[in-house]
Amino acid sequence: MTKVLMKGNEAVGAAAIAAGCRYFFGYPITPQNEIPEYMSRELGKVGGVFVQAESEVAAINMVYGAAGSGARVMTSSSSPGIALKQEGISYIAGAELPCVIVDMMRGGPGLGSIQPAQGDYFLATRGGGNGDYRMIVLAPADVQELVDLVIEGFDLADIYRTPVMILGDGMIGQMMEPVEFKTEANKELPEKDWATVGTGGKRKPNVINSLYLQAEDLENHNIKLQAKFAKIRENEKRVEKYNIENADIVLTAYGTTSRIAKTAISKLEKEGYKVGLIRPISLYPFPNEAYEEINEDAKGVLTIEMSSGQMIDDVRLSLNGKLPTYFYGRTGGMVPSPEEIVNKVKEILGGDK
Amino acid sequence: MAIVFEKTKGLTDKPTHYCPGCTHGIIHRLVAEAMVELGVLENAIGVAPVGCSVLAYDYFNCDMHQAAHGRAPAVATGIKRVHPNNFVFTYQGDGDLASIGAAEIVHAAHRGEKFSTIFVNNAIYGMTGGQMAPTTLIGQKATTAPYGRDEATTGKPIRMSELLATIDGAVFVERVAVNTPANIRKAKKAILECFKVQLEGKGFGIVEVLSTCPTNWGITPVEAMKWLENNMIPYYPLGNFRKPGEVE
The missing domain is CATH 3.40.50.970 (Thiamin diphosphate (ThDP)-binding fold, Pyr/PP domains)
Known part of the structure; x- marks a missing residue:
C-alpha cells in the first residue's frame, strides 16, 4: 500500500x-x-x-x-x-x-x-x-x-x-x-451477545x-x-528499548518527548556518552519489567515529560529503589529541546563518559 | 373462562421497589402496554435514569441501558443512531431531566432525535430523600428547602413541556397526570401518540406525567392524589403543547 x-x-x-x-x-x-x-x-x-x-x-x-x-x-x-x-x-x-x-x-x-x-x-x-x-x-x-x-x-x-x-x-x-x-x-473477536439490539422475543433482555x-x-x-x-x-505491555544493557544513563519518555530524547541520545553518542532509552508505548499497562533490565552500573534513569513529573511515579515504582531517578520537564505548552536534555544528562553524569 | 384483564407482557415479574402510593407503577404499566399494543416491545431499547426509577431496567421487559444522572437523552441518541429501526425510549424523573440533564434533553429535542421520553414530574428528588427539585412548587417543603421553596432565592418552578415546545425538533409534547382513572386513560392515549411519532420517523416526542411522592411529600397516598390535583395541575396545566402538523 x-x-x-x-x-x-x-x-x-x-x-x-x-x-x-x-x-x-x-x-x-x-x-x-x-x-x-x-x-x-x-x-x-x-x-x-x-x-x-x-x-x-x-x-x-x-x-x-x-x-x-x-x-x-x-x-x-x-x-x-x-x-x-x-x-x-x-x-x-x-x-x-x-x-x-x-x-x-x-x-x-x-x-x-x-x-x-x-x-x-x-x-x-x-x-x-x-x-x-x-x-x-x-x-x-x-x-x-x-x-x-x-x-x-x-x-x-x-x-x-x-x-x-x-x-x-x-x-x-x-x-x-x-x-x-x-x-x-x-x-x-468475541461476539457481542451482550449488546442491546432488541430481544427479538428470542432471549431475556440485555441490560x-x-x-x-x-x-x-x-x-x-x-x-x-x-x-x-x-x-x-x-x-498488553508495549515498549521500545534501546541500549539499556550498556548504558551509563537511561532516558525514559513517551510520545513526543521520546522523539526529542532520541535526538538528544544521538548527539550524546557522538560525544562518546553511552545513553539508553525506554519508551513506554502502553502507559497502562506500564511496561515495568523493562526497567529491571537496565544495566546495574548505570548512574540512573532520567524521566523526561512535558509535565511537572507524572510518569516518573511509575518509573520509580518500576525501579523500586534499584537506581537513582532524575527528572526533566517543561510545562504549559513549552517543549523541551534536545540541547536541554543533553545538558541535563551531562549535569547528572558530571562529565563522566 | 374469558380473560378480561392481564398483566402486560411489557413488564417483567420482578416486584418493584416503589413506595406505597407512588405512581411510577401506573406509569410503568402504561409505557409497557403502549409498547405491546404498538408491537415494538421485542425491538425496544429503553434507557433508565438515576433517581427513583433507576431500577426500571429490571422492570421493563426489553433491552435496557442504565444512564448517568441526566444523560439518558445522550445515551438514547447513541442507541438510536446505531439502531434507527429500533424503538428507543428514555424514562426520566424531574431532578434527572429538568436539573442535571437540562442540556441533554434540550439538545436531543433540538437535534430532533427520533426517540421518545417519558418525563415523570413529582416536584421533588425522591430517591435521595426529598430534596428540592427545579420543579418543586413555591412554598413546598423539601429537605433542602425546609421552610418551603422561596422564589426570591430559588426562582419559580420550571415548566419543561412549555420550554421544550418552543423547540422545532420536539414534534410531540404533552403533559398528563395519573391522579384519576380518567387522567390515566388520557395519559395512555398521549403515550401511544408520542410513541407513534417516533415510529413514523417524525422526530422527538415527550410526555410529561405529573406524579405523586407520598413518602417525601409527607402525606398519605390519597392526600397525595388530591395535592397533585390542587397544587400541581394549576401550575403545570395538562394538555398537548405540540403535535405533528403544527410544526412548520
Missing part, C-alpha cells in the same frame, strides 16, 4: 474508519478539531454517523449508548474536554463496554493553553473518573504509530470490553507525516449497567474487573 501524507488528527479519523468505526460523537476543542471535522466529512460516505454533541459530557454518554448497542465507536477531545468525559468513561469501564477515546493533550491545569503537553498522564492511567477502574492507554510517538494504535485499539477494546485511550498531544495531532493503513483481516446495590454483588463485579486488568497487564 502506498503511503499518504496526513496530519495526525486526520490520520486518527482515517484509521478509525479503516478499523470499521462507523460512529463518532464529539465536541470541538483545540488542538484536536481536525478529528471531528474529518469524521463529519468522511463518515457519511461509508454509511456511518457523525454527531456533534452539545458537550463532551453528552458526547461520551452517546458513546456509552452506541457501544452498549454493539457499535464500534470513538470520541476525541483534548485535556479539559477529557476531564469532562470522566463521568462517562467510568460508566463505560463499569458496564464493560468497548470504545476508543482520543486525548490530544494540551497545557493545563484549567483552561491552560492550546500547545502540546503531557499533563493528563495521571488522569489517563489512574482512571480519572470515580471508582476502581483502569483502561488501556496507548501513547504513539509518530503519526504512523498513531494510526496503528488506533486500529489496534479498537480490537483491544472489543477483546477486553474496555475503553481504550489513545494519549497523544497537540504536536502529534498537528504534525504531518507519511502513513499507511494496515488492517488485520479476519481477526477473531447495560454499572449499578450493583448489593455490596456483595458490587465487590464481585470489582473482583471480576480486577481479574481483567490483571490479564491486560499480563498480555
Whole structure:
C-alpha cells in the first residue's frame, strides 16, 4: 500500500474508519478539531454517523449508548474536554463496554493553553473518573504509530470490553507525516451477545449497567474487573528499548518527548556518552519489567515529560529503589529541546563518559 | 373462562421497589402496554435514569441501558443512531431531566432525535430523600428547602413541556397526570401518540406525567392524589403543547 501524507488528527479519523468505526460523537476543542471535522466529512460516505454533541459530557454518554448497542465507536477531545468525559468513561469501564477515546493533550491545569503537553498522564492511567477502574492507554510517538494504535485499539477494546485511550498531544495531532493503513483481516473477536439490539422475543433482555446495590454483588463485579486488568497487564505491555544493557544513563519518555530524547541520545553518542532509552508505548499497562533490565552500573534513569513529573511515579515504582531517578520537564505548552536534555544528562553524569 | 384483564407482557415479574402510593407503577404499566399494543416491545431499547426509577431496567421487559444522572437523552441518541429501526425510549424523573440533564434533553429535542421520553414530574428528588427539585412548587417543603421553596432565592418552578415546545425538533409534547382513572386513560392515549411519532420517523416526542411522592411529600397516598390535583395541575396545566402538523 502506498503511503499518504496526513496530519495526525486526520490520520486518527482515517484509521478509525479503516478499523470499521462507523460512529463518532464529539465536541470541538483545540488542538484536536481536525478529528471531528474529518469524521463529519468522511463518515457519511461509508454509511456511518457523525454527531456533534452539545458537550463532551453528552458526547461520551452517546458513546456509552452506541457501544452498549454493539457499535464500534470513538470520541476525541483534548485535556479539559477529557476531564469532562470522566463521568462517562467510568460508566463505560463499569458496564464493560468497548470504545476508543482520543486525548490530544494540551497545557493545563484549567483552561491552560492550546500547545502540546503531557499533563493528563495521571488522569489517563489512574482512571480519572470515580471508582476502581483502569483502561488501556496507548501513547504513539509518530503519526504512523498513531494510526496503528488506533486500529489496534479498537480490537483491544472489543477483546477486553474496555475503553481504550489513545494519549497523544497537540504536536502529534498537528504534525504531518507519511502513513499507511494496515488492517488485520479476519481477526477473531468475541461476539457481542451482550449488546442491546432488541430481544427479538428470542432471549431475556440485555441490560447495560454499572449499578450493583448489593455490596456483595458490587465487590464481585470489582473482583471480576480486577481479574481483567490483571490479564491486560499480563498480555498488553508495549515498549521500545534501546541500549539499556550498556548504558551509563537511561532516558525514559513517551510520545513526543521520546522523539526529542532520541535526538538528544544521538548527539550524546557522538560525544562518546553511552545513553539508553525506554519508551513506554502502553502507559497502562506500564511496561515495568523493562526497567529491571537496565544495566546495574548505570548512574540512573532520567524521566523526561512535558509535565511537572507524572510518569516518573511509575518509573520509580518500576525501579523500586534499584537506581537513582532524575527528572526533566517543561510545562504549559513549552517543549523541551534536545540541547536541554543533553545538558541535563551531562549535569547528572558530571562529565563522566 | 374469558380473560378480561392481564398483566402486560411489557413488564417483567420482578416486584418493584416503589413506595406505597407512588405512581411510577401506573406509569410503568402504561409505557409497557403502549409498547405491546404498538408491537415494538421485542425491538425496544429503553434507557433508565438515576433517581427513583433507576431500577426500571429490571422492570421493563426489553433491552435496557442504565444512564448517568441526566444523560439518558445522550445515551438514547447513541442507541438510536446505531439502531434507527429500533424503538428507543428514555424514562426520566424531574431532578434527572429538568436539573442535571437540562442540556441533554434540550439538545436531543433540538437535534430532533427520533426517540421518545417519558418525563415523570413529582416536584421533588425522591430517591435521595426529598430534596428540592427545579420543579418543586413555591412554598413546598423539601429537605433542602425546609421552610418551603422561596422564589426570591430559588426562582419559580420550571415548566419543561412549555420550554421544550418552543423547540422545532420536539414534534410531540404533552403533559398528563395519573391522579384519576380518567387522567390515566388520557395519559395512555398521549403515550401511544408520542410513541407513534417516533415510529413514523417524525422526530422527538415527550410526555410529561405529573406524579405523586407520598413518602417525601409527607402525606398519605390519597392526600397525595388530591395535592397533585390542587397544587400541581394549576401550575403545570395538562394538555398537548405540540403535535405533528403544527410544526412548520
